[in-house]
Amino acid sequence: MFPGGKMNPRMMKQMQKMMKDFGMDSEDLKAVKVTIELEDKIMVFDKPKVQVMDMMGTKTYTISGRSKNTSKTAEKIEDTEVKVEVTEEDIEMVATQCNVSKEEAKTALEDVNGDLAEAILKLGN
Structure with a gap:
């Protein structure tokens, strides 16, 4: 799209101005972790690059990075307190x-x- 695959700062400013004129705004988010839960698996992105694009009130999120996939059956089961x-x-x-x-x-x-x-140790002190 751009000659040499690079965009000089002047072209970048022009592109940003055009986007603003069309009602588009872009922002990079400082995300630490992103989790996407699907029907059969969970995708976890550690240290992702997240960008939000606002086009006339509709926000679109773009996530890039490597994900770790885990199946739903591998989810942690919460411990329940058992009274003995x-x-x-x-x-x-x-x-x-x-x-x-x-x-x-x-x-x-x-x-x-x-x-x-443990009870004996507790009472022994």
Whole structure:
């Protein structure tokens, strides 16, 4: 389109003026990451070059760069908090080991989701 494939600064200014006259405006965005979610995959662009073109109120976004594609089935599944039911046997063991009341042992076990060793360490301090 342009001789030698390059545009000198004067031609660039003329082009920008013509675009303004036609109601077109262009801007580069400083994007860090762009994610596009499709039906079967997710495309993630790290450090993309993003340009927005405004033509009479309609904005068009152009994204260039390399994308990493992941399938929808590979999405992370959110962790759900699970409450562990503390047994009487565990309460007695922690209470005996730490020389504390059963109520204190039960509270410590609930705080650490039933982890005996962690409850003993917690009460030992």
